[in-house]
Amino acid sequence: MKFCCNCAAPVAKRVPPGDSLPRWVCDQCGEIHYQNPRLVVGTVPEFEGKLLLCRRAIEPRYGYWTLPAGFMENDETTAQAALRETLEEAGARVEIDAPFSMISVPHVNQVHLFYRARVLGLEFKPGEESLEVALWEEERIPWQEIAFRTVGLTLKRWFADRGRGAFGFHAEDLQ
Amino acid sequence: MKFCCNCAAPVAKRVPPGDSLPRWVCDQCGEIHYQNPRLVVGTVPEFEGKLLLCRRAIEPRYGYWTLPAGFMENDETTAQAALRETLEEAGARVEIDAPFSMISVPHVNQVHLFYRARVLGLEFKPGEESLEVALWEEERIPWQEIAFRTVGLTLKRWFADRGRGAFGFHAEDLQ
Numbered sequence: 001m002k003f004c005c006n007c008a009a010p011v012a013k014r015v016p017p018g019d020s021l022p023r024w025v026c027d028q029c030g031e032i033h034y035q036n037p038r039l040v041v042g043t044v045p046e047f048e049g050k051l052l053l054c055r056r057a058i059e060p061r062y063g064y065w066t067l068p069a070g071f072m073e074n075d076e077t078t079a080q081a082a083l084r085e086t087l088e089e090a091g092a093r094v095e096i097d098a099p100f101s102m103i104s105v106p107h108v109n110q111v112h113l114f115y116r117a118r119v120l121g122l123e124f125k126p127g128e129e130s131l132e133v134a135l136w137e138e139e140r141i142p143w144q145e146i147a148f149r150t151v152g153l154t155l156k157r158w159f160a161d162r163g164r165g166a167f168g169f170h171a172e173d174l175q
Numbered sequence: 176m177k178f179c180c181n182c183a184a185p186v187a188k189r190v191p192p193g194d195s196l197p198r199w200v201c202d203q204c205g206e207i208h209y210q211n212p213r214l215v216v217g218t219v220p221e222f223e224g225k226l227l228l229c230r231r232a233i234e235p236r237y238g239y240w241t242l243p244a245g246f247m248e249n250d251e252t253t254a255q256a257a258l259r260e261t262l263e264e265a266g267a268r269v270e271i272d273a274p275f276s277m278i279s280v281p282h283v284n285q286v287h288l289f290y291r292a293r294v295l296g297l298e299f300k301p302g303e304e305s306l307e308v309a310l311w312e313e314e315r316i317p318w319q320e321i322a323f324r325t326v327g328l329t330l331k332r333w334f335a336d337r338g339r340g341a342f343g344f345h346a347e348d349l350q
Contacts, residue, residue, distance in 0.1 A: 001180045001181075002180060002181060002182075002183070003178060003179065003180050003181070003182070003183040004178065004180070005176045005177060005178050005179070005180045005186070005208070006176075006177060006178070007177075007178070008177070008178040008183040011180070018303060020263075021248060033180070034246070035249055036213045036214070036246055036247060036248065036249065037214060037247050037248075037249060037251075038211045039211070039212060039214065039286060071209070071211055072211060072212050072286075073196060073211065073212075074210055074211065074212060074281075074284040075281050075282075075284065076212075076279075076281055077279035077281050077348040078277070078279050078286060078346070078348075079279070079346070079348070080281075088195075098344075098346065099277065099344070099346045102253070102274065102277075104251075104252035104253050104254070106249075106250050106251055106252050106255075107250075109249040109250065111214060111247075111253060128193060169273075169274070169344045171253070171254075171273065171274045173252040173253075173254070
């Protein structure tokens with residue numbers, strides 16, 4: 001951030017009165033430009049015991065496998081974001097179940113949130129951001145080719161919970 | 176948003192190539208300025224069966240009672256944000272327990288997240304954004320003077336869960 005998006009004057013980073021953290025502040029119009037973490041929301045889509053993964057057609061981690069997920073948009077709920085991302089990236093219609101994992105990733109200022117979901121049919125197909133979409137049995141999950149640590153952790157927790165016959169909600173942090 | 180914070184040229188709202196939603200786009204430097212929901216994180220701080228509430232010293236809802244909560248900052252985890260806000264607004268040291276409620280508030284582009292927490296001592300005191308801080312029994316909660324619907328809903332769910340002897344995780348939406 002170099003300029004004020006409100007008046008185009010240069011901004012400076014300093015602690016505003018009454019605040020405790022440095023912010024981008026505009027000395028011309030007085031606007032304080034806060035920057036906050038973003039939510040990445042997706043699903044763990046299940047179909048007859050197998051999980052639906054997408055192979056990424058974009059950077060970062062081009063060619064690696066991931067769960068359908070993406071940045072939550074304004075004007076939507078977390079569940080709507082999860083449904084939308086699953087449709088966009090995997091072409092899959094799903095029924096959203098409970099939230100399953102919430103993982104803070106402070107070094108990139110993100111919180112990743114995954115819902116359990118049930119795939120409603122086999123007519124899924126890769127969206128613009130995916131090379132391919134496929135259902136994977138637990139024994140065949142490509143663990144060495146998983147795109148992100150939050151996805152690997154979520155898959156691991158999902159199979160563990162299924163193994164013990166009860167799905168929980170997992171709140172964790174990546175450091 | 177009127178100007179590009181990267182190069183100070185005027186921005187226009189339109190759908191970028193490959194995207195599906197209108198964004199603020201800079202035609203001079205090419206920057207796309209995404210806007211996303213923000214996380215408001217706090218606690219339900221409990222001490223010997225009573226809950227700690229703060230009376231707001233700031234707008235909106237000046238003078239109304241709320242749970243300690245605020246915007247999550249960059250470089251922190253959700254649990255760290257909950258701990259920090261509880262210390263800032265209520266001067267209270269707490270031990271963070273599990274996430275308790277997560278409520279989407281799409282009309283203000285926010286997601287509110289509350290953790291259960293245990294107050295570690297009675298030396299709490301109002302921070303700069305609070306007029307007073309007090310412990311409330313269930314029978315005396317000032318339901319007519321609660322600042323936000325997400326706080327009222329979270330308190331209601333907390334007392335209901337306590338009543339049945341088991342705390343869950345509540346994911347909901349306000350429309």
